[in-house]
Amino acid sequence: MFFARKKTSLAELPLEEVRFSSEDLFCLLGGNDACMVACGPGNLRLDRVERDRPDLGPWRRNLVNRYAAAGWVDAEGNPCPELARVIGALGQVGLAISYGRGVFDCKMGVVLGDEGAAGVVRAPGRDGGWYLRPFPEDRSMWPARFREVFPASEFPFGPAQREYHATLVEPRGEDVVRGFRQGDEPYLRAYALRNGVDPDLLAAMGGAIREDPDRPAFAVFDYRGCEPDLSMGWRYFGEAVGHVRVRGVTLLPELGAVFSDCHAWRPGMPENWLSDIDRYRKESLFYSFDFYRSGDLLEALSHAPAHPEAVVAGEDPGLPIRWG
Structure with a gap:
């Protein structure tokens, strides 16, 4: 039956x-x-x-x-x-x-x-x-x-040996992404020394990416203090106005680290820069290298840094959302 x-x-x-x-x-x-x-x-x-x-x-x-x-x-x-x-x-x-x-x-x-x-x-x-x-x-x-x-079984993230954070606007002629892809440790160490980044940590990032280039990829958008576009009669975040911070994250769980290509407002750019991202893509670009001793993925992803030139100008650096 x-x-x-x-x-x-x-x-x-x-x-x-x-x-x-x-x-x-x-x-x-x-x-x-x-x-x-x-x-x-x-x-x-x-x-x-x-x-x-x-x-x-x-x-x-x-x-x-x-x-x-x-x-x-x-x-x-x-x-x-x-x-x-x-x-x-x-x-x-x-x-x-x-x-x-x-x-x-x-x-x-x-x-x-x-x-x-x-x-x-x-x-x-x-x-x-x-x-x-x-x-x-x-x-x-x-x-x-x-x-x-985001379960740990799919997105593991271990603790880093030490806490470290650095952001930089890449000078013309440099190419850290190419160095990562090619696993070019001599170049990465020289790059780090030229740009004020820890050479050991940058070399470790490069080795991890070369060993496994197919890494989990996250996107982080920090809209705090901004306004979504309402011109079409509904909220559209794709053209938010203000000092939007964007972070494309490559996860390196065995290092407790993330490498991020970031975009954010900088002095001289308009408040509606996100609506014309193709025009301002290079002007807004910078990189972030981050290691987290906590091994906490939420901590690692709960912020997007401000543009280094905006920090110098006195803008809030984009802090993590706090809990607890």
């Missing part, structure tokens, strides 16, 4: 098991998630949204039809308090961390800031969609929750 599996209703599911589409989340957020994972250009045709505004019509109607009876949204598509708290954290102007091989292949992300923290992860299976990952209000529990979104 065969027994049919009981179908669980949406009303019976905890929030973490409720599957949302990118279109659902765009309607709930009123635009992008700050980490640009679920509602970024890799999962939504943003040009179509700008042209047709389906979030005001069919997308919102579908959202109500699917989730209103279960109580997750009301008849207008507004989220219930439990869902609203997570949506508020995911769409806040805070610090966003995402993992993936580029903007079109992001699989998971976390946003942290004054309104709390929340994560979003790709749901498995043919149905696709996304699961939300609420963070507790108690910030001392954020590192453990972060590791549930």
